[in-house]
Amino acid sequence: MSEYRPQAIEEKWQQRWRDSRAFEVTEDRARPKFYCLEMFAYPSGHAHVGHVRNYMIGDVMARTKRMRGFNVLHPFGWDAFGLPAENAAIKNGIHPETSTLANIAHMKGQLQRLGISYAWERELATCMPDYYRWNQWLFLRMFERDLAYRRRSTVNWCSSCQTVLANEQVVDGGCWRCHTLVTNRDLEQWFFRITHYADELLSAIDTLTDWPEKVLTMQRNWIGRSEGARIRFPLVDPSGTGGSTDIEVFTTRIDTIYGATFVLLAPEHALVERLAAESADPASLRASADRFRRQERSARITGDAEKEGFSTGRFALNPFTGEQVPIWVANFVLGEYGTGAVMAVPAHDQRDFEFATKYRLPIRVVIQPEADGAQPLDAAVLTAAYSEPGRVVNSGDCSGLWSTDALVTMAEMAERRGIGQRTVQFRLKDWGVSRQRYWGTPIPIIHCAACGLVPVPDDQLPVELPRITEFTGRGDSPLASVPEFVNVPCPRCGAPARRETDTMDTFVDSSWYFYRFCDAKNSTQAFDPATVAYWGPVDFYSGGVEHAILHLIYSRFFARVFRDLGMVNHGEPFARLLTQGMVLKDGAVMSKSKGNVVDPDDMIRKYGADALRLYVMFVAPPEKEVEWTDAGLEGAFRFLMRVWRFVQAWREAVARASGDAIAAGSLSDAERALRRKTHDTIRRVTQDIDPRVHLNTAVSALMELVNELYLFSEQHTTAGATTRRMEEGLAVAGERPETVAVLREAIEALVLMLSPFTPHMAEELWEGLGKSGGIVVEPWPSFDPEVARADEVVVPVQVNGKLRGRITVPADCDEDTIRAAALADPAVAVHTAGRTVKKVIVAKGKLVSIVVQ
Numbered sequence: 001m002s003e004y005r006p007q008a009i010e011e012k013w014q015q016r017w018r019d020s021r022a023f024e025v026t027e028d029r030a031r032p033k034f035y036c037l038e039m040f041a042y043p044s045g046h047a048h049v050g051h052v053r054n055y056m057i058g059d060v061m062a063r064t065k066r067m068r069g070f071n072v073l074h075p076f077g078w079d080a081f082g083l084p085a086e087n088a089a090i091k092n093g094i095h096p097e098t099s100t101l102a103n104i105a106h107m108k109g110q111l112q113r114l115g116i117s118y119a120w121e122r123e124l125a126t127c128m129p130d131y132y133r134w135n136q137w138l139f140l141r142m143f144e145r146d147l148a149y150r151r152r153s154t155v156n157w158c159s160s161c162q163t164v165l166a167n168e169q170v171v172d173g174g175c176w177r178c179h180t181l182v183t184n185r186d187l188e189q190w191f192f193r194i195t196h197y198a199d200e201l202l203s204a205i206d207t208l209t210d211w212p213e214k215v216l217t218m219q220r221n222w223i224g225r226s227e228g229a230r231i232r233f234p235l236v237d238p239s240g241t242g243g244s245t246d247i248e249v250f251t252t253r254i255d256t257i258y259g260a261t262f263v264l265l266a267p268e269h270a271l272v273e274r275l276a277a278e279s280a281d282p283a284s285l286r287a288s289a290d291r292f293r294r295q296e297r298s299a300r301i302t303g304d305a306e307k308e309g310f311s312t313g314r315f316a317l318n319p320f321t322g323e324q325v326p327i328w329v330a331n332f333v334l335g336e337y338g339t340g341a342v343m344a345v346p347a348h349d350q351r352d353f354e355f356a357t358k359y360r361l362p363i364r365v366v367i368q369p370e371a372d373g374a375q376p377l378d379a380a381v382l383t384a385a386y387s388e389p390g391r392v393v394n395s396g397d398c399s400g401l402w403s404t405d406a407l408v409t410m411a412e413m414a415e416r417r418g419i420g421q422r423t424v425q426f427r428l429k430d431w432g433v434s435r436q437r438y439w440g441t442p443i444p445i446i447h448c449a450a451c452g453l454v455p456v457p458d459d460q461l462p463v464e465l466p467r468i469t470e471f472t473g474r475g476d477s478p479l480a481s482v483p484e485f486v487n488v489p490c491p492r493c494g495a496p497a498r499r500e501t502d503t504m505d506t507f508v509d510s511s512w513y514f515y516r517f518c519d520a521k522n523s524t525q526a527f528d529p530a531t532v533a534y535w536g537p538v539d540f541y542s543g544g545v546e547h548a549i550l551h552l553i554y555s556r557f558f559a560r561v562f563r564d565l566g567m568v569n570h571g572e573p574f575a576r577l578l579t580q581g582m583v584l585k586d587g588a589v590m591s592k593s594k595g596n597v598v599d600p601d602d603m604i605r606k607y608g609a610d611a612l613r614l615y616v617m618f619v620a621p622p623e624k625e626v627e628w629t630d631a632g633l634e635g636a637f638r639f640l641m642r643v644w645r646f647v648q649a650w651r652e653a654v655a656r657a658s659g660d661a662i663a664a665g666s667l668s669d670a671e672r673a674l675r676r677k678t679h680d681t682i683r684r685v686t687q688d689i690d691p692r693v694h695l696n697t698a699v700s701a702l703m704e705l706v707n708e709l710y711l712f713s714e715q716h717t718t719a720g721a722t723t724r725r726m727e728e729g730l731a732v733a734g735e736r737p738e739t740v741a742v743l744r745e746a747i748e749a750l751v752l753m754l755s756p757f758t759p760h761m762a763e764e765l766w767e768g769l770g771k772s773g774g775i776v777v778e779p780w781p782s783f784d785p786e787v788a789r790a791d792e793v794v795v796p797v798q799v800n801g802k803l804r805g806r807i808t809v810p811a812d813c814d815e816d817t818i819r820a821a822a823l824a825d826p827a828v829a830v831h832t833a834g835r836t837v838k839k840v841i842v843a844k845g846k847l848v849s850i851v852v853q
Contacts, residue, residue, distance in 0.1 A: 002768075004644040006608025010760040014115060022776045023117045025073055027534045034070035035535050036062040037514055039543030039551070040077045043103035043125075044084060047110050048597035049616065049628065050583035050590035054542050056613050057580055057622050057695065059116045061540050063756035064689045066117075067780040073535055075517040076111065076118040078104050080127035081506045083161050083177055086439040089471040096439040100127055110600060114609045115759050122520040126509035127439070131516065133462035134526040135508055136444040138558075140455045141565055143445070147193045148433075150445075150453065154268050154335055155432055157185040163436045164189060169550065176550075184268060184293045190443060190502065191430040194557045198223055198426045200571070201556055210576035212623070218548040224427025228252035229411045231343065231420035233263055233316040235271075236324055238278075247271065247316050247327070250338035250425050253348065254414065255406035258395035259366035260343040261356070262326045263316050264309070267292035268335025275312040275327070285310065285329075292331040307332055307355050318343075319419040320396070320410070330355060336429050346385065347377065353385040366394050367403055431554065433505040438468055438478035440503030448490035448497040457491050463499070477501040510551050511558040514538050514573060529567045538574045542622075545579035552577075578693060581625040583616075590628070598628055610758035611637040617757055618699040640761060643706055643754070646713070647747055647765045653735065654744040655770035662741045664787075670716040671742045674708060678746040679788035681705045682781050685753045699757060705750055709743070717743075749781040797822045797848045799831040807848070815842045822848040 017023065027033075038058040041051065055076075062074040078100075085096035104125060111118065124131055142148035156165040160180035164187065169176040194201075202223045205216050231254065232246035247263055265272055267289040276285035288310045295305055309330040318325050332351055333342050346356035346363045356363050363379040367390040377386055389403045398406050398413075414420035434443070442463045444456035456463055466485040468478055479485055479501040490497040512526075518535040519527035537559075543551075552574075559573040582589045585596040603612045615636035620626045667675065681701050688698035717735055748769065755762035755775045766775050790811045795818065797805045805827035809818055819840050822828055832852050839851040 002648060004641055004761070006610060006640075006761065007605070009764045010113070010115060010604075010609050013760045013763045014112060016763075016774070017115075017117070017776070020774075020776075021121070022774070023072075023074060023119050024121050025071055025119060027531060028071045029534065031069065031071040033535060034062075034065040034072045034540070035518075035538045036065065036072060036074045036540045037517070037538045037542075038076070039541070039547065040079050040510070040513060041107060042079045042082060042084070043100055043107055045103045045106065046599060047107050048583075048590050048592075049600055049603070049612075050597070052111070052114060052600055053583055053616050053626065054544070054580045055111060055116050056114070056616055057578065057693075058540070058542050059613075060617060060689065060695055060756040061693070062117055063759060064780065066776070067752070067755070067778060068690075069779065073122075073517070074117055074119055075122040075520070076116070076120070077122075077124040077513060077517065078107075078126065079506070079510050079513075080104065080125040081132075081440045081503075081509055083163070083437065083439070083506075086437055086471060087161075089439075093471075095467075095469070097127065100125075100439075113604055114600060114613065117759070122517050124513065124516060124520050126506075126513065129462045129464050130523070131513075132441040132509070134512075134516070135441040135504060136456070136461050136463060137458065137526060138512070138561070139444055139504070139508075140458065142192060142561060143455055145564075147196060147561065148190060149193065150188060150190050152186060152188050153191075153432070154184050154186050155189055156182045158182055161437075164432055164434055181294075187434075189432050189434040190445075190500075190504075191432050192557070194431045194554075195426060195428055197557055197560050198225070198428050199424075200560065201428075201553065204556075204571060208572065208577075211574075212545070212577065212579055215545060215548045215552065215577060215579060219553055222428060222549040222553065226250075226252050226425045226427075227422075228425060229254045229414060229420050229422050230339065231257065231319060231414055233319060233325070233341075233343065235327075236315040236317060238314075245271070247341050248339045249341045249343045250423070251343055253345065253407075254410045254420075255392060255395075255398075255401075255403045256345040256348045256366055257318070257320045257343060257410060258398075259345040259347050259364045260318055260321075260325065261346065261362040261364055262328055262344045264328050264330040264333045264342040264344050264352075264355070265312075266333040266335040266340040267329055267331065269329075269333075269340040271341075272312075272329055275314055279313055285312065289329055292329065295331055305331060307351065307358065309355060309359060311359075319414075319417070326361070328355075328359070328361075337427060338425055347379055347382060348385055348387055350385040350387065353382070364394060366392060368393050431505075431557075433508060434502040435505055436477045437503055438465070438471065440506055441508060442479065443500040443502055443504060445500040446488060446490060446497045447500065448493065448495060450495055451490055451492045451497075454490055454492055454497070460491075477503065479503070507550060507554050511554040512562065514541075514555070515562065515568065527567070529569075532567070533569050536568060537570050537572060540576050540578070541574040542578040542580055544582075548579075578622060580622050581620065583626045583628055585628040587627070603633060607633055607637045608640075608760075610761045611640055614640065614699060614757050617695045619696065621696050622693055639703060639706070640758060642710070643750070644761065644765070646706065646709060647751065647768070650713075650743055650747060651765075651768050651770075653740050654747055657737070657740045657744045662745060663738060667738055667742065668716070670712060671738055674712045674746060675742050676787060676790065677705060677708045678742075678749055679783040680790070682749055682753065682783035683785070683788050686780070686783070689756065695757075698753075702750065702753055702757075705746065709746055709750070713743075751775075752778060752781050793845050795822070795845065795848055797825060797828050797850065799828060799850045799852060801849075804828050804831045811845070815844060818842050818844065818848060822850065 038054050062072050066072045080100050085100050089096050156170050158175040160178050170182050232248050235245040272289050276282045309328045312327045314327045315324040344352040346352040347365045365377045365379050369390045392401045392406045411422045444463050446454045448454050466482045486498045515527050519531045555573050562568045590597045615633045684701040685698045688694040751762050751765045793811050794808050805825045807821045807825050835852040841849040
C-alpha cells in the first residue's frame with residue numbers, strides 16, 4: 001500500500017491544474033453562474049494563517065459549486081496601493097513598487113501552495129496603470145456629474161501618515177492604520193458626493209437578506225438618518241439688537257424649543273473664529289477652541305470625555321420665545337454632524353442637562369410626563385433630563401399639545417414664519433478622497449489660472465505615477481516635488497498649468513475591483529457591461545467585519561454610480577456576505593507585531609496543505625473566532641491518514657466493482673445501514689456547505705462517515721477481522737458483491753465530498769480508484785431521500801434541563817408515542833418517581849424535555 005506523502009501529491013496536482021487551466025472560465029449562458037469572491041489582499045509580504053482562512057472558506061464554496069454544475073468565477077488580485085509600502089520606502093529606501101511586486105510574488109506562491117482554485121489569468125494589481133487608469137476614468141465621469149467636487153474643509157489629519165483620513169477611517173479617535181491621534185486641518189480637498197445616494201443606501205439595506213445583521217446594523221447607524229427641522233437663531237450684535245447673521249441648528253425635538261436656554265457651537269464651527277476675534281480676549285477663546293479640536297474624537301462623540309465648554313460672551317435670539325440665550329462652545333458638539341450648532345434643552349436632553357448643571361445655565365421644563373403616578377417635573381430639583389414624550393407646557397400657543405403633535409405643529413409654524421424648515425439629516429458625510437501621499441492613483445485634474453479645474457482628456461489616461469527616488473513623508477504630496485509631472489499645458493487653452501498632486505484614497509481601488517475581474521484584460525473600457533451583466537452581482541463575498549462601514553459602503557455607492565452610468569444592471573454588488581472570524585493564537589489576534597503568527601508554509605512543509613485546510617475549516621464555524629493549536633492540526637493530519645489507509649485498502653476491489661448497480665433488496669441490515677449513512681452524509685454535507693456555510697459541521701459529518709466505514713469493515717467484511725489486516729489491504733477478494741458495491745458508493749462519495757476541503761488528496765485517491773479526468777470535472781454526489789431516511793432515531797430525554805436518558809423510536813413516530821416512551825424509560829423514571837410531571841415538550845426527532853415539581 002502506497003504511503004501518504006502530502007507534499008509530493010500537492011505539488012503534482014497543483015502543476016496539473018495549472019497545465020490544464022482547470023479554474024479558468026468564460027461566459028457560458030447555458031449554465032448557471034456563481035461568482036465567488038474573497039476580499040482581495042493587501043500585499044504586506046507574508047500571509048499568515050489568519051489571512052488565508054478567508055481564502056480557504058471561499059475555495060470550499062467555489063469547488064462545491066463547480067461540482068454542482070455552476071460556471072464558477074473565482075478570481076484573485078491585490079489591493080496594492082497604500083501607506084505601508086510608502087512608509088517602508090521612507091524607512092528603508094525601497095521603492096514602493098519594488099517592495100509591492102516582490103510581496104505579491106511571494107503571497108501568490110503561498111496561495112498556490114494551498115491549492116486555492118483561483119482563475120489566475122484574471123489576476124490584477126491596483127498599482128498597475130492598466131487598472132488605475134479606470135479609477136481616473138470613473139473620477140472624470142463623477143466630476144462631470146458633480147459627484148466629484150473640490151472644496152475647502154476641516155479634515156481629519158494623521159500626523160504620522162501625513163495625510164487626510166475619511167470619517168470612516170477614524171477609529172476611536174485614531175488613524176485606522178497606525179492609531180495615531182487624529183487632529184483637524186483646513187485644506188482644499190476632493191470629495192465624492194456619496195450623500196447623493198444616502199436615502200437609497202439606507203432603504204436598500206432591507207433587501208440584503210443574506211448579509212449578517214451586525215453588518216446591516218453598522219451600516220444603518222453610520223448612514224444615520226434623522227428627521228427633524230433646521231431652525232435659525234439670529235445672532236445678537238453687541239448693541240443688543242438682532243444682527244444679519246443666523247446660527248442654524250438642526251433638531252429632532254422642535255417640540256422642546258421653548259426650553260432651549262442656550263446655544264452650543266462645535267469648536268470647528270465657522271462662527272467660532274469670528275466670535276473669538278470680536279471678543280475681549282481673542283487668544284484665550286482661540287486656545288480653548290483649539291484644545292477641544294485636539295481632543296480624541298471618539299470620546300467627544302460618545303461623551304466619554306469630560307463635558308467642557310466656554311462662553312463666547314455673545315447671545316442669540318430664540319426665535320420662538322424671543323429671549324436672548326447665551327452662545328457657548330462645547331467639546332461634545334461635532335462640526336460634521338448636523339450644522340455644527342445645537343439648541344440646548346437641558347430639561348429634556350441628558351448631555352445638555354449635565355452641561356447646564358456644571359456651568360449653572362438655566363433649565364426650563366417644557367414637557368411633562370403623563371404616565372400613571374408620574375410626578376410633575378420641577379427644574380429646581382431635576383436630577384436627570386426627561387427625554388420621553390409627554391404633554392407640552394410653558395410653550396405659548398402649543399401648550400397642552402401632546403409632544404408628538406407638537407413636532408408637526410411647531411415645524412409648520414417655523415416654516416410659516418420663515419425661521420426654519422423640516423428636513424432630513426444624515427450622519428453620513430461626503431467621502432473625502434484626497435491623500436497627500438505618493439503611492440496611490442493620481443487625480444486626473446489640471447489647475448489652470450484661466451480655465452479653473454480642467455479634467456485630463458480621456459485619451460491622455462492614465463496619468464501615470466512618476467518614478468520618485470526619495471521619500472521623506474513630510475510636507476506636501478511627494479508628487480509636488482516632481483516638476484516634470486506637475487508642470488503641464490492646460491488641455492483647453494494651452495497656457496502653463498499644474499497637475500493636481502494629491503492621490504486618491506486607496507479605498508477607491510477596492511470599491512469596484514469586483515467588476516474588473518469580470519473583464520480583467522479589457523483595454524478599451526473599465527469592463528464590458530454585457531460581461532458584468534452575466535457575472536454580476538457577486539454571489540458569495542467573504543471578508544472581515546472591520547470593512548462594514550468602509551469598503552462595503554463605498555462599494556455599494558460605486559455600484560450605484562456604475563448603474564447610473566448604464567454599465568451595470570443592479571444596485572447591490574454583493575448578494576451574500578460572510579464575515580469570517582479572526583484566528584487567534586495565545587488568546588490574541590495573529591499579527592506580526594505580537595509575534596504570534598503562524599506561517600502556512602511552515603505548516604505545509606510539516607503536514608501538507610490539505611491538513612491545514614481541513615483543520616482551519618473544522619475547528620470552528622466560519623463566522624466565529626478560531627484559537628490556533630498545533631495539536632488540532634496534528635489531529636487533522638491523522639484523520640487524513642485514516643482516510644488514505646482505508647481507501648488504499650479497498651481501492652482495487654472498489655475499482656473492479658465500479659459501475660456495479662446496488663441491488664437494494666438483497667442488502668443485509670449492516671449494508672443497508674452503511675448505505676443509509678452514506679446518503680444521509682451526502683445530504684448533510686451538501687446542505688451544510690450550501691446554503692448554510694456550516695463548514696465545520698460538514699467536516700464533522702465526513703468524520704462520522706469514516707468512523708462508520710471502519711466499523712463496518714471490521715465487523716462485516718472478511719477483510720476486517722482486525723483493523724491492521726484491513727489497513728494492510730488483506731483478503732478482500734472474497735467479499736459479497738453487495739458489500740463491495742455499498743463500500744464503493746460510500747468511498748467514492750467520501751472522496752468527492754472531501755475534495756472541496758482537501759483537494760489534492762482527493763484527486764490522488766480518485767485517480768487511484770481508476771477514475772480519469774480529475775475531480776474538477778466530476779459532479780457532486782447525489783442522495784436519495786428515501787435511502788437517507790432513518791428507520792429509527794435516538795432521542796435524548798431531559799428532566800428539568802438535565803440529560804437523564806435516551807430512547808430509540810421509529811423515525812415516523814408520533815409525539816404521543818414519543819412522550820409515552822420517554823416517561824416509561826427506566827433511566828428517566830428514576831428522576832420522575834414521586835414527583836409531579838408539569839409539562840412534557842417534544843421536539844420531534846431531536847429532544848424530549850420533561851418538567852417535574
